Amino acid sequence: MKYFWVVVVALGLLNCQRKLKDQPDLQSDRIFVSSFICPQDPYVEVTLLELLEGNKVYPNNYYSSSDNTHTINDALVIISDGSQSVVLPFSSKHNNYRIHKNVFPIQEGKTYTLEVSAPGKRSCKAQCTIPFAIEAVVSKIDTIRYDDSGLSSNSFVLNLEWQDPAFQKNYYLLNRVENFAYEYQYVDWNWIKADSNISTSSTYEWEGLSDDAFDGKKYKFKSEIKNFFSSSNSIGYAFCHTDEHFKRYFDWKKLNYYDNPFQQPPIVYTNVENGLGVFSGYSKFYIKL
Amino acid sequence: MKKLLPFCFFIYLSIELTAQHRFTISGYIKEEQSLETLPGVNIVCRSLQASASSNEYGFYSLTLQSSDSVVVDIVMYGYEKRQLRVAPKDTTLDIELKTFEKVMKEVVVKGKKEETKVSESAQMSTIDIPVSQIKDLPMLGGEKDVLKTIQLMPGVQKGSEGSSGVYVRGGGPDQNLIILDDAVVYNSQHLFGFFSVFNGDALKSVELIKGGFPAHYGGRLSSVINMTMKDGNKEAFHGEAGIGLISSRIMLEGPIVKKKSSFLVSARRTYADLLIQPFLPKGQKGGYYFYDFNAKVNYQLGEKDKIYLSGYFGRDKFYAKSKGESSRYEANLFWGNATSTLRWNHVYNKKLFQNTSLIFSNFNFNIGVKDKTSEAEYSLKYYSLIRDFSLKSDFSYHPSAKHTIKLGVISTLHTFKPQASEFKDTYTETSSNDVQRYAALESGIYVEDVYKPHPRVLLNGGIRLSAYHADGIQQWRPEPRFTSSYLIKENFSFKASYAVMNQYIHLLSNTGIGLPTDLWVPATSRIVPERSSIVAAGFAKDFEKQKMALTVEGYYKDIKNIVTYKEGATFFNIDFDDLEKRNISWEDNVTQGKSWSYGLEVLLQKKVGKFSGWAGYTLSWTYQQFDSVNFGRKFFARYDRRHDISLVGIYHISPRTTLSAVWVFGSGNMVTLPTAIAPNPGQIYGSEFGYIDIGYYQSAYEARNNYRMPAYHRLDLGMQFHKEKKRYTRTWDISIYNVYSRLNAFFLTWENEQYRTGKNQFSLYKTALFPIIPSITYNIKF
Structure with a gap:
């Protein structure tokens, strides 16, 4: 009896649900591109995803996380730097299009164009310029003990300093990188937080940091890392200098993450003409601890 | 003010000198x-x-x-x-x-x-809504509602199905100056907007102004809804009462000193919570209710002086309580308004009248949770509040049949606590008390003159000077107002108006459906005041023989500095600890932009006769643009509606029977829908930046308010059967809401049909709230 009214209301609402007669077009003939290219990475990688078609019946396991049937594997993917271009082959092992940097190196300061075409899909195109890597100096590492719900643990405070290039928009991202025994690197964005006493311009979480408030100046940054994993083989930071597409795409991802029904849905950022997703560039400087 | 006095005196003198044989x-x-x-x-x-x-x-x-x-x-x-x-x-x-x-x-x-006659009045964009007509119309759940009647007028949109939110000529619900006996009512809605807070039994008059605002109104951009409470019967004791499916109400009025003083009290309460109580397990209580209480007394001190004291108090409350052997849990969510007005009317002479009012208004919203065990106690309280104290004085001076001059001054002290929280945990011995407080002083001084220079010409010109002091800022803004009417021929006139309005307080809302969680915040040094200018022109025609009036108006409204949350920001996902740590306030979560709207409104109204009612049509466009929303591109406002039609008919078959019908049609609201659904690219193993698991797929919204919902239409029917009894008149009031059970979309969602049909496919579904809903109310009047 406790849930009597809840059941009544739920039934009432279900009874008031109807499929719309005129279904809007989901524009599923577009390609979702996901590619972040970096001179320091061993591979140039491009992932292409199929958009879902409204009213189309898919196999039951289509959306499961282990299934990769939504990857487009028959596309023609060409990357060029203005003087030379190369076709990226599909790797069924990695489920993406990739080529080693020895075949097609990515260079700082260069602009790259990605062109993609696939059967039954709209051809799309995107461009990005690779920022120069910036060296960040670790001035100090402190270890402090903190209390988390009655449990004591260690946390590290990393003090970083770098020179921001003047008269241009710069975006930075700091990633903690732990090499596990797995094939991929594990990154937990939420553990990286700024100290408000030092970071004067903006918050510094996984949305990155823009140089609006310190253009052309030396910038000091302090980050506290809790719950340090001791099981990792090695640990370090990747200090990334990213392009604007990177920053804006991840701004959107962060807003979309909450999936809050009380917020206005964030508008997706894309720099892919005739498609969705992002083709962006960054350079990184590794800091080993 | 010093400069204005000689000017007023000059007008007075020049009029008096020429006033011979009068x-x-x-x-x-x-x-x-x-x-x-x-x-x-x-x-x-x-x-x-x-x-x-x-x-x-x-x-x-x-x-x-x-x-x-x-x-x-x-x-x-x-x-x-x-x-x-x-x-x-x-x-x-x-x-x-x-x-x-x-x-x-x-x-x-x-x-x-x-x-x-509408053709003989200078005022345009103004509609008087007879309270008796409000009571004749069929309504959802039989609850007679002032704001829902206002929604049936051209130029006024409702927010969503069942909502009593009012959107006037493209303006938001916070841009309406809703006043009850001079007091501003900040939250005009019960139960998340399904009912308004105004009890029709206590009301004497309702006036809606959509444009061409007289200079004595200020502080909001889009409309004035001015309601006056009844004074109370000075001759005899009377009352009204009603029992409905949702609420019951009672109103009593009568003389305190015959012909000199009277009182009025009215109350209303819902009882769903009391009805479900027997079904709840032992030790548990919970439910929802709202109530209203209105009271007014007045006293005539002599021939020249009158004093009125009136007030309103209303609350909505959700609550849940449980009690175990060694634990106790309480959670509640409540909000409401309280207003009070003390007025003094004084007649100086046959031509000069003054009213002075001392006004109090308060709106607060609270969430509280308390969990107590034998070992510890945990409590969390969150609240927001706006509180006003106002003093105003208005003079009306009638020097001749050609002039009616009004002038006055008002000053309001606002106190805001947009976000306040208290937290206590005796187990971890932690506590916090965080209150954001703002104070602002808003003032206005105005003068206006209704002037008839020629039998065919009527002008209402005025100026209001508004002032605002808060957060280290000080602003003075002039607001010119002008309305004119030219009688082209008998019963047919041309009218035009222009008005500038400023709004110094804003409502932060991202649902647009008028939740009590919407926050009232002041203009600050970072959030500048909103400003609108509206121009309107049209015709008014009276059909004397048919006792009908037709008005046709076109308008253009431009609003600057409207406030909205930044993309992704909302009341519900603001991390207050984080804000404090990063020294961020609500101002960091909002952005300002502009809005513009234009349209055409037609109203054909018949107020008298056995058959009365109106037909209204609105054709309108409303756009918004913010630099940091929707990538700076303009977009249609959520409540942009291309076409809106209302047909209202009331037929008094006999003194014992009244029939009524309402049919409404409107183009759908704009909503933001995904234009693509993609599998989550988080499955990009090998990328440092891809692995953020937010589900198996994600929706891509490519533009704000990019989809128009299906058209809305609905027919309501009402029947009233009156019968005179020995000591009272009883009325059975039967309402049928949504007679043909049209499932109007309340919201749209892309849904996977796997659990519905077994097919793994995505389709767009609409969810409706109210199919056909009959209701019955029993009323008595004595």
């Missing part, structure tokens, strides 16, 4: 049975082509120039027309009018019931 009739206009003062009554001397109307307190003053006695007509909707012969000398004359109801009973006169 006489003035003045006094109060009242309802015959109750001695309730009547605002908006027209006193017309047709032979001299002069007229005046009673003010909000029923006071009128008409100065005429004649050596012979003259005949004046006293005309008011719902009352018998009266004709009086007045001798050519200064006269104080209180006039009593019989209600139409009384006339019908006595079967004295037929066809004499008249109304003000």
Whole structure:
């Protein structure tokens, strides 16, 4: 009896649900591109995803996380730097299009164009310029003990300093990188937080940091890392200098993450003409601890 | 002010010097049975082509120039027309009018019931809504609702299905100045907007102004909804009561000192929580209710002075309580308004009237959780609040039949606590108390003149100077107002108006459906005040024979600095600890932009006769643009509606039976829908930046408000059966909401049909709230 009214209301609402007669077009003939290219990475990688078609019946396991049937594997993917271009082959092992940097190196300061075409899909195109890597100096590492719900643990405070290039928009991202025994690197964005006493311009979480408030100046940054994993083989930071597409795409991802029904849905950022997703560039400087 | 006084004196002097062979009739206009003062009554001397109307307190003053006695007509909707012969000398004359109801009973006169001619009024974009008509219309759950009746007027949109939110000419719900006996009501809705807080039993008059605002109103951009409570019957004790499916209500009024002083009290409460109580397990309590309480007393100190004290108090409350052997849990969510107004009316002489008001208004919203065990106690309280104290004084001066001059001053001290929280945990021995507090002083001074330079021309010009002091900022902003009417031929006039308005307080809302969690915040050094300018022009035509009036108006409204949350920000996902740590306030979560709207409104109205009602049509466009929303691109406002039609009919078959019908049609609201659904690219193993698991797929929204919902339409029917009993009149009121059970979309969602049909496919579904809903209410009046 406790849930009597809840059941009544739920039934009432279900009874008031109807499929719309005129279904809007989901524009599923577009390609979702996901590619972040970096001179320091061993591979140039491009992932292409199929958009879902409204009213189309898919196999039951289509959306499961282990299934990769939504990857487009028959596309023609060409990357060029203005003087030379190369076709990226599909790797069924990695489920993406990739080529080693020895075949097609990515260079700082260069602009790259990605062109993609696939059967039954709209051809799309995107461009990005690779920022120069910036060296960040670790001035100090402190270890402090903190209390988390009655449990004591260690946390590290990393003090970083770098020179921001003047008269241009710069975006930075700091990633903690732990090499596990797995094939991929594990990154937990939420553990990286700024100290408000030092970071004067903006918050510094996984949305990155823009140089609006310190253009052309030396910038000091302090980050506290809790719950340090001791099981990792090695640990370090990747200090990334990213392009604007990177920053804006991840701004959107962060807003979309909450999936809050009380917020206005964030508008997706894309720099892919005739498609969705992002083709962006960054350079990184590794800091080993 | 110093500069204004000589100017006013000059006007006064020049008028007085030319005022020879003149006489003035003045006094109060009242309802015959109750001695309730009547605002908006027209006193017309047709032979001299002069007229005046009673003010909000029923006071009128008409100065005429004649050596012979003259005949004046006293005309008011719902009352018998009266004709009086007045001798050519200064006269104080209180006039009593019989209600139409009384006339019908006595079967004295037929066809004499008249109304003000729209073609003869300077005011445009203004609609008086008779409270009696509100009571005749069918409504959701049988709850008679002022704001839902206002939604049926052209130029006014409702927010969503069942909502009493009011969107006037592209403006948001916070841009309406909703006042009850001079007090601003900040939250006009119960139960998340399904019902308004105004109890029709306690109301005397309702006026909606959509543009061409007179200078005595200020502080909001889009509309004024001015409601006046009844004074209370000065002759005899009377009352009304009703029992409905959702709530019950009672209103009592009567004399305290006969003919001098009276009172009125009214109350309403829902009882769903009491009905479900028996079904809840032992030790548990929970539910929802709302209630309203209105009260008013007045006293006539002499011929020249009157004092009124009125107030409103209302609450919505959700609550849940459970009690175990060693634990106790309580959670509640409540919000509501409280207003109070003390007014003093003083008549200096036959031409000069003053009202002074001391006003209090408060709206607060609270969430509280308390969990107590034998070992520890945890409590969390979150609240937001806006509280006003105002002092205002208004003068109306009637130097001649050609001029009515109003001037006045108002000052309001606002206190805001947009976000306040208290937290205590005895187990971890932690506690916090965080209150954001702002104070702002908003003031205004105005002068306006209704001037009739020619029998065919009527002008209402004025200026308001608004001032605002808060957060280290000080602003003075002039607001010119102008309305004009030109009588092209009898019963047919052309009208035009222009008004500038400023709004210094904003409502932060991202649902647009009027949740109590929407926060009232002040303009600050970072959030500049909103400003609108609206221009309107149109025609007014009276069809005397058919007793109908037609108005056609076009408008263009431009609003600057409207406030909205930044993309992704909302009341519910603001991490307050984080804000404090990073020294971020609500100002960091909002952005400002602009809005513009234009349209055409047509209203054909018949207020008198056995059959009355109106037909309204609106054609409109509303756009918004913010630099940091939707990538700076303009977009349609959520409540942009291309077409909106309302047909309202009330048919008094006999004194015992009334039938009514309402049909509404509107283009759908704009909503933000995904234009693509993609599998989550988080499955990009190998990328440092891809692995953020937010589900198996994600929606891509490519533009704000990019999809128009299906059109909305609905038919409501009402029947009232009245019967005179020995001591009272009883009425059975039957309403059928949404007669043909149209499932109008409340919201749209892309849904995977796997659990519904077994097919793994995505389709767009609409969810409707109200199919056909019949209701019955039993009312008595004594």
